Amino acid sequence: MDSYIELFHEGTWHRAASLTVDDGLVQFGYEASYVFGPLQNPPCVALSLPVELTRRTWTDQAVTPLAFLWDLVPQGRGRDHIAGLLNVPSDSSRQDLYLAQHGAFAPIGRLRLDTAVDFYNQHTAGMRPEGFTTQEMHDRSETFVDQLRMYNMLAAGTPGVQGIAPKFLLTQDEEGRWFPDVGLADEHARQHWIVKLSRGTHADDQRILRHESIYLQAAAACGIRTIDAPEYRDDMLFLRRFDREVDAAGSVRRLHQETLAALIGYHGFARSASLFALTERLAQVASDPAQAVAEFLCRDVLNRALRNPDNHLRNTSVQQNLDGTVQLTPLYDFGPMYLDRALISRTCEWRLPNGGSTDNWNEILETLALDDDVKAHAAGVLRSFGEDVLPALPHELRFRDADADIVEICKTAIGYQIPKLQDIDCRAAPSP
Known part of the structure; x- marks a missing residue:
């Protein structure tokens, strides 16, 4: 074809x-x-x-x-x-x-x-969506359901968004009415959204979705680029799309995006790769390799500290801005996935060339095939992350009303990560 x-x-x-x-x-x-x-x-x-x-x-x-x-x-x-x-x-x-x-x-x-x-x-020939109000969406009104059913090639399951949980690509017009994304012409689009529902009916499925908003806000407090102002309400998670921008004149701009799987050339839906290979490839394409590598490594720390084992190849992407700058996208698909009944485990690890894996940051930094200045910068940022950022993370979770049991289990994981980061040898590292 x-x-x-x-x-x-x-x-x-x-x-x-x-x-x-x-x-x-x-x-x-x-x-x-x-x-x-x-x-x-x-x-x-x-x-x-x-x-x-x-x-x-x-x-x-x-x-x-x-x-x-x-x-x-x-x-x-x-x-x-x-x-x-x-x-x-x-x-x-x-x-x-x-x-x-x-x-x-x-x-x-x-x-x-x-x-x-x-x-x-x-x-969809001859069918034109009328749009629906925020209240109709919250109420799961007949208007909302009918339009999603009409445009379900786009919305009910969203072929444009990968993953298991139901997601809707929705766009708001000048009046704030919601439309299935392709159902609204660019000249009327003002805000673009991904709206997520829980992947199942179990109570933990809903907890995971609610805490995704909390986790993204906590990550932002740690200095990580995240989706702007995530909001959980009425059993739905509202996320602003970061591959769409609307300029002051009302024109829609689309940004290029690729997953790590695409960057390293893995076709199909393999979930596993060495974090060494992923980090080195990221450094090759990023406009600022030192910044991109340091942030990628801090995201790995956060995945471990907040018990998010779902670090497969398509849960991290890069984007290319209109000026050509290549950088990591904002953090996404970040939540307490240890709660998932599918028993999700980490698929990308720091696999050593001679076999086995490591979580020793000095060994990781020494093994990475990167320029010394990139590794030195990452070492300084990671150590600062362990000394100045992670200790406050339980407070950030409690402040955002995370469930007490999630805070407690994350406190243990955070406590395990802090000394590993504080043990990093930064003698050759510049100030982060």
């Missing part, structure tokens, strides 16, 4: 590259009209694929520069919905890119596939 990869830049969708998927072979190439077109320095569709006039063919393999395509593949309930419309099995990895070619009509980031846009338009 043939598709065009379209990229949003300077207020317009551009046909950037062609994509052919055929029985395990994937062909990719930038369009000549894009390479030599009117754009000066046309943006790449992925950080691993510079803009050049070369057409390449890849077979199914563990590592590929086309791994960014799996960031566009529907997952969760959205995948099931689109697979049902196509009459193909939703649990087959061989259907991944075929589902993207029909479901990537409004994914996170600045890319889409033209065949998916056509597929969406065919299945």
Whole structure:
């Protein structure tokens, strides 16, 4: 099946590259009209694929520069919905890119596939959402439910957002009314949201969702970039999208985004990798390697300190700002996942070259294949994090009304992390 990869830049969708998927072979190439077109320095569709006039063919393999395509593949309930419309099995990895070619009509980031846009338009032809009020959404009114059902290719399961928990991509207009994202034209969009529901009906599922807001606020208090002003109300978590901006003139701007899985070239939905490899690749693409590495390592500390074992490859991403700056996205999918009944465990660890793993920060910093100044900066930031930030973390949780049992179990984990960070050798490190 043939598709065009379209990229949003300077207020317009551009046909950037062609994509052919055929029985395990994937062909990719930038369009000549894009390479030599009117754009000066046309943006790449992925950080691993510079803009050049070369057409390449890849077979199914563990590592590929086309791994960014799996960031566009529907997952969760959205995948099931689109697979049902196509009459193909939703649990087959061989259907991944075929589902993207029909479901990537409004994914996170600045890319889409033209065949998916056509597929969406065919299945919503003649239907125009009226929008709904905040109260109608909170009340789960018939208007709210009907419009999500009408646009459920986008909203009920959100093919554009990966993960298991139900998520809705919603946009507010000038009057504050809510719409399924693609159901509202850019010129009327003022705020873009992801609205999450709990992944199940168990009491702990709701606790996890409520504490995701608390955890994000606590992380922000620790100096970590997080989603702006998360809010939990009426059993829903409201998160502002960080891949969308609306400028002073009311124009929507879309920011490029890639998961760590895409950065290191892992296709499919593998969840596991060495944190050494991830950190080193992040340093290669980040505009400020020292800052990005230090923040990534502090996020790993927070995952351990706040008992969030869900650190798989797609729970961390980078974004490229309009000025070309590449940095970590704000922190997301961050909560007390140790409560999940699926018994989630850490999948990305500090795996040593000769086998085994470590949580000794001096050994980690020594092993990382990074410039000395990057490692020295990270050492200073980590030690300061352990001395000045982590001791206040239980208070930050209590201040935001975290459940007492969660605070207590996190206090133990925090207490375990503090001396490990204070033991870091910073003799060669500059002041953070």
